[in-house]
Amino acid sequence: MHSFAHHRPSRSGEASAKETKGLILNRGWRYDLMVWFIDTFLFRGQLRELRQRTANLAGIQPGEKVLDVGCGTGTLAIEVQSRVGRAGRVAGVDPGTQQIARARSKAARRTLPIDFQIGVIEHLAFPDQTFDVVLSTLMMHHLPDSLKRQGLSEIARVLKPGGRLVIADFKRKKERQGQAARFRAGGSGIQELAALVKDAGFSPVETEEMRLLRFSAFPGAGFVRAHKSSDEFAIC
Numbered sequence: 001m002h003s004f005a006h007h008r009p010s011r012s013g014e015a016s017a018k019e020t021k022g023l024i025l026n027r028g029w030r031y032d033l034m035v036w037f038i039d040t041f042l043f044r045g046q047l048r049e050l051r052q053r054t055a056n057l058a059g060i061q062p063g064e065k066v067l068d069v070g071c072g073t074g075t076l077a078i079e080v081q082s083r084v085g086r087a088g089r090v091a092g093v094d095p096g097t098q099q100i101a102r103a104r105s106k107a108a109r110r111t112l113p114i115d116f117q118i119g120v121i122e123h124l125a126f127p128d129q130t131f132d133v134v135l136s137t138l139m140m141h142h143l144p145d146s147l148k149r150q151g152l153s154e155i156a157r158v159l160k161p162g163g164r165l166v167i168a169d170f171k172r173k174k175e176r177q178g179q180a181a182r183f184r185a186g187g188s189g190i191q192e193l194a195a196l197v198k199d200a201g202f203s204p205v206e207t208e209e210m211r212l213l214r215f216s217a218f219p220g221a222g223f224v225r226a227h228k229s230s231d232e233f234a235i236c
């Protein structure tokens with residue numbers, strides 16, 4: 001298995017994961033079953049579409065190094081591995097031990113060399129400028145704002161100059177409409193998220209919304225796509 005060089009050996013991902021103020025999910029295969037059920041019968045495949053679109057927006061190329069932050073059970077990372085090919089590298093980080101165990105077993109079954117680690121967005125155990133792309137789906141609404149800021153500056157640190165960041169998240173309740181407004185998932189304000197990304201030194205920062213299908217309970221989601229400046233001195 002390929003693995004990335006790690007740093008901060010004195011503070012393990014497991015130790016940081018125990019202290020996070022983020023809302024940890026730890027359901028392993030039950031999470032996958034629940035997501036499959038909800039996506040198939042309530043969301044009409046829109047979660048699957050959200051992941052595909054996240055990878056598409058990042059414009060992932062063969063040979064690139066990609067990190068999925070808050071990777072859960074690894075579904076997006078596995079999709080991304082097929083895009084970067086054997087010359088590329090994919091890593092995924094999540095504090096949920098059962099999520100990571102499930103992600104590792106899914107990758108092992110497919111003999112994919114993905115580096116899944118127990119860890120948190122606020123202390124990414126990778127050296128500066130490791131990745132071409134960082135992705136995150138449906139994770140930001142699990143974090144308080146202070147942690148979002150800390151996490152975004154960690155993402156800026158591990159991205160190479162000119163690297164891309166794509167975040168997908170549910171819309172906040174008051175941004176939703178109709179039946180979706182009654183769905184209970186928490187959400188971020190996509191524009192507020194974009195402002196935090198900008199504050200972390202990314203530019204340009206763009207946003208997009210997912211179209212809502214009729215007869216779907218999907219709560220609505222948006223994307224933030226941003227670039228880390230290729231001027232090394234712009235983000236410090």
Ligand SMILES: C[S@@+](CC[C@H](N)C(=O)[O-])C[C@H]1O[C@@H](n2cnc3c(N)ncnc32)[C@H](O)[C@@H]1O
Pocket residue numbers: 020021022023024025026069070071072073075076093094095096099119120121122136137138139142143
């Ligand atoms: C709704 S799940 C989304 C998982 C996956 N990205 C997906 O699209 O299926 C949110 C994930 O964020 C993780 N999480 C919570 N706090 C975190 C933190 N501080 N750093 C990284 N991930 C965190 C949870 O453990 C959970 O697996």
